[in-house]
Amino acid sequence: MNKGKQPTIKEIAKRLKISTSTVSRALNDHPSIGLVTTMRVKKLAEELNYEPNRTAIFFKQRKTFTIGVILPSLSEAFFSAAISEIENLANSNNYTVILGQSLDDPERELRIINTMKGHRVDGIILSSAKNTREFDYIAVLQQAGIPVVFFDCVPDLVHTNAIVSNLKTGMHEAIDTFVSCGHHAIAFINGPAHLPASKEREEAFVEALANHNISLNKDYIVYTDLSEKGNEQAVLELLNLSTRPSAVISFNDYVTLDAMNAVRKKGLTVNQDIFFISYANYPIWKYMENPPMASIEQFPGKQGALALQMLFDLIDKNVAGGTEDTSLTDGQRIVLESKLVNQHL
Known part of the structure; x- marks a missing residue:
């Protein structure tokens, strides 16, 4: 030789x-x-x-045994938990994971999608960038025989395969907990208004207040673009009201971190002058001296594992039925219930 x-x-x-x-x-x-x-x-x-010869195997089995995973940020604990479960399950099925970070930039997200398409990944798991408005790439990937499964940040479209969290259950439990502790002036720091997840949270917030016969104060619902500055401005809107709220539910833990910092700068005490509950159970809370009152768990690891299992099923159907297999666009959805956990006080 x-x-x-x-x-x-x-x-x-x-x-x-x-x-x-x-x-x-x-x-x-x-x-x-x-x-x-x-x-x-x-x-x-x-x-x-x-x-x-991997190329020969690809032509024979019509698989590259690679999947693409695109996330907004690997530095976030939520997505770290998800990718850990995805990689464990992929490895046990002899698949290699190709990772990409959109950093919530739609153009960057699209470039990563096109790159993964060019590398002939067998499928893609995607948590959409928060600013993405166009999803034409779904049809392009479908034509190429590459199924997509969304999780966490999911487009509000029919015929999309997704793992979603029912955010309402956790919101109702959070309101129930605040009311049981004597709070009635309850506010909500929501994310960008265009996000389906923001709409779902807000609907649940209004419903939960009504269940306790608490009148909705529209001044108690504020919005953030999820930047540090936006988070601080949002909580300051609440703190500067003539009657400030005694309890706040936040869009996510990073919003809560910035909000609690702003509260301290105002000379107020967290868990004394104002209390917080937020999505989505940041692991570091247990190490903090003064964490939020509780967290709403969305089970990111389980979401990631279920997303990959759904993707495997779609890939197998695609290989068996060809790229025209309509199962790729059936719009399968699995819903996980969010849950209030880690009540720290």
Whole structure:
């Protein structure tokens, strides 16, 4: 064999004086090949540092055994938990994960999608950038036979495959908890108004107040673009009201961190002058001296694992039925209930 040249099945077959089809079956533990022959083939393959031709496998099985995962930010604990479960499940199924961060930039997100499409990933798991408004890429990927499963930040569209969290259950439990502690002046710091998740949270907030016969004070609902400055401005709107709220529910834990910092700058005390509950159970809360009153868990790890399992099912259907398989656009959805956890006080 020439130096630097990768060994092939033909090379192994020639040395052992058997057919290439026998070598191929032996390497794949086919029952028609005897144990002795299988051991001889595998031993020589190991000595020659033989590696399977991934391109050939792709053409034969119509899979690259790679999936793309695109997230807004890997630095967020929520997405770190999700990707850990995704990679564990992918590895156990002999898949490789290609990661991309959109940083909530729609143009960057689209570039990553196109790059993954060019690398022929078998499917994509995506938590959409918060500023994304156009989803034409779904149809483009469908035409290429690449299914997409969304989770967490999911477009408000029919015929999309997604794992979603029912944010209302956690909101109702949060309001119930505040009211049981004597709070009636309850405010809500919401995210960008265009997000489906923001709309769902707000609807639940209004419903939960009504369940306790608490009149809605529209001044108690404020919005943030989720930047540090936007988060601080949002809570200051509440603190500067003539009758400020005694309790606040926040869009997420990063909003809460900035809000609590702003509260302290105002000379107020968290969990004394004002109390917080927020989505989505930041792991570091347990190490803080004065954490929020409670958290609303959205189970990111479970969302990630379910998203990948759904993607595997779609990939298998795609391989079996071709790129025109309508199962890729059935719009399957799995809903997980959010839940109030870690009541710290």
